Amino acid sequence: MNHSSETTLNTVKVPKDLYPVFLTAQNYVKNYFSAIEQDPEKGSIKISGERYILVRAASMSKEFFDMMALMYKDRGEKEARILSLNFLFDIAHSIGKADAKSFFSKMQVTDPIEKLSAGPVQFAYTGWASVTIHPLSNPVSNENFYLIYDHPYSFEAQAWMENGGKTDFPVCVMNSGYSSGWCEESFGVSLVTAEVECRAKGDQHCRFIMAHPSRIKDYISDYSKKAYIKYEHYDKINIPEFFKRKRLQDELQNHKIHLEELVQERTDKLEKSNKSLEEANIALKVILRQMEQKGKTDKENFLINIKQSIIPYLKQLGETDISNGQQVLLDRLEMNINQITSPLISKLSSKYLNLTPMEIKVATLVKDGVVNKEIAQILNVSLNTITSHRYKIRTKLDLKNKNINLRSYLLSLEE
Template structure:
C-alpha cells in the first residue's frame, strides 16, 4: 500500500512541482537539515557558544521533526484508511524509507501497546543525518540523528494516541556501529533507559540527551498536576470554610435569636414583676377600702341610706380586689417550696390546707355579724400602716386585745417575753427584712403552741406557708377580707 502511494509520482520541473499521490513534496539536501544547519546556528551565536548553539539547534530540529511526523502520519492514515495502531505504525518504516530518512529495524523486545507501558527499541540503518556528519568529517559529543528521532516519535504518537519521545542511544556519527533509538512516554523514558541501556548512566558523562521540548513538557505536566492538586485542595478547603461559615452564621443567628428571646423574656419578666408589685400594693389599698367600708357599714343603722351606699362601695371594692387578684395570679412566678417548719414537739407532716378565706369573684355578700372574741391577745404584724390601723380596729371591734407592730423583729421580742399572754400570731406574708413564713418559724420555736394566721394576697400560698405545721395550728386568710371573715377565721383557729 505504501509503495503504491509513492509509485504515483509526477515531476514537472517547468512548473517547479513534485507530486506524489496528488500531494506536493519538496526535495531538500540532507546536509542542510543536519550538519550545515548546526554550523549555521554556531555562526549566528558566535565563538565560545558552540555547545549552547548545538543544544538550541537540537531542540529546534527535534520539535520541527516531531510536528512533521505527526501531520504526515495523520494525512497518510486518512489516505490509507488504517484504523488500528499496529497497522498505522507498520506504514511508518516504509514511508520513512521511501522519503529517504533511513531504513528502520524494530527490536523484538519492544512493547507496542496503546497505554503508558509502550516502548520501542529500533535502529535506523543509513540515517541521512549520521552520514552527513561522517562525510563532513566531524565527530560530535552527542548523537546527531535528531530529525530521525523527532519524526519517528511524532508518527508513532499519532498512531497510538499517546505522547511519546525518542532518544538516540548509539549514533554512527560518534563511531557506534548503528544509530539505535529508544521511544517511550516522556514520564517513562528515563525508567526505560535505566532498564534497557544502563551503560548510558555508567559512563560518567552525559552521552545522551532527552529533547528539551519533552523535558519542558514533562515539567509542565507535573506543574499542571501540581496546580490541579492545589486547586482541588483549595476548592476542598474553600468548601470547608463555606460550610464552617454557614454553620457559624447559623450559630450566630441561633444565638441572636436566643439572646433576643432572652431579652424579650427579661423585658416581659420586668413588666410582669412591675405589674405584680403594683397589683400587690393596689390589693393592699383595696384591703383598706373593703375593710374600712365593712367597719363603717356595720356601725350604721340597718335602715340608713348611707349604710346602703357604703355597702355598694364595699361590694365595688370586693370586685376590684378580685380583678387585682387575677393580675397577681398571672404575674406571680411559681413558688419555691421551702423546708417544712419543725418546731420542737410539732408534727412534721404535710396536711391538706384549709380553704383560703377571701372574697370570691362577683360576691355581693353583705356585712355578716362579727363573731365576738373572748379577750384573747392577738399579735398582729403588718408593715403597711393603713392596713395595720384598720386591722387594729377590726380586732378591737371583734373583742380581742391587740399587740400591733410593723416590725417582725419587735414582734419576736414580744414573743420572747413569757409574761405576755399571746394566743395567736396574725402576720402579713410579704414584708421587708423578714417574711411572714420566717417570722412564724421563729415564733413557733419560741412558743410551740402558738396559733398562726397568715394574711396574703396570694391564695396559693396556703399549702406552702402551712406545710409541716401541726394540723389546725396555722391557716391562710386571703386579702382583702371583711371583719366578719377575719373574726370567723380567728375564732376557728383559737377554738380548734
C-alpha cells in the same frame, strides 16, 4: 501507477513475525514512489500526485546546529544545542504524524501494526535512513509500547561525520521526532524517542528507544545494564518531548484554572461561614433579649407575689392584739419589704453596680425621709459614718458639687 510486487523485504529489517506485514507495505510504498513527476519550470516534484520538496541533509543537521550556535552564542553552546534539538524534534514529530495520517488514508489500513509498517519503508525511499527493528520490541497500543531499532545509514549522523567530525551528543533528532510521530499516529498513544547510541559520537550504531513518556527512562536504564557503553552515558541522555513548551503552558493554564477554582471555592465557603455567623449572632441576640425579658418578667412576678402573698398577712397581723414593741418591728418589716419591692432598689442594684449593700440601705432610708441621726440609730452606726456614706452615694450618682437634693433625686428614680 505501475504496480509491481516483490517477495523479498529489502528496505527494512524486522522480526520474522512482522515480515509479511512489512513486505505488503514495501510493495505499496515502492509503487507509490515509482510514480514521480518533475517539472523544474514550475518548481514542482510530484510523487503519486502529492507534491514533495528536496532538502539538503546537512542543512537540517550539522549546518542547522552551527547556525543556531552562532545565533545564540551569547547564551552558550549548550543552550543553543538544546534549542536546536527541541525545534528539530518538534518539527519532525509533526511531519511524521501528518505523513502517517495521509498514508493510512491511501493504504486504507486500520490495524496499528499495518499502519506502522509503511513508516520504515518510506524512510528508505525518502532518504532519511534504513531501519532495523529488534525482536525485543513490543509495539502495542498502550503505555507498555516499546520499540528498539537502528538506523544504520541515518542522514543526520552521515552529515555530521562528513562535515563536522565526532560529536559528544546524539545528533539524529529529526529521525527520532519523525518516527515517534508516525508511531504515535499509528498506535494512538503518546510516544517519545531517545537516541541512546549515535555513530556521529563514535558508537557502533545509531540506536533508538521509543516508548511512552512515563516509561522511557526505565527502558533506557534497563538497556544500559546490558550495553557495552558505561551507564553514566545513558544517564545523561536527552529525552526530547514533543511541543514541551506547549505542554508546560497547558500545565500552567490548568494550574491557574485550578487555583481560580480553589479561590472561588474558599470564597464561597467563607461567605457561607460569614452568613452562618451573622445568622448565629442574630439568633444569639434574640435569645439574649428573650432572657432579659424573661428575667424582667420573673422579677416582676416575684415582686407581685411578695406583695400579694406577704403584705396582706402583715396587715392582718397588725390588726391583731400585739404590743407596741411588736408593732414597731412589724412596721419596720413592712417598710423593708416595700423597699425590696421598690423600683429604687432595682435601679440602684442594676444601674449603679458600684453601690455597696450598706450604701443601698442608707439611700433607701434617705428616700423615705429618715434623717441622718435616725438612720445611724437604725443601722447602729455613728453619725459620721452615715455622713460619709451619703457623700459616697452622691459621688457615685454623679451629684457631687451639684445643687441637687439627694432625697428628691432618689424619689425620681421610683417614677
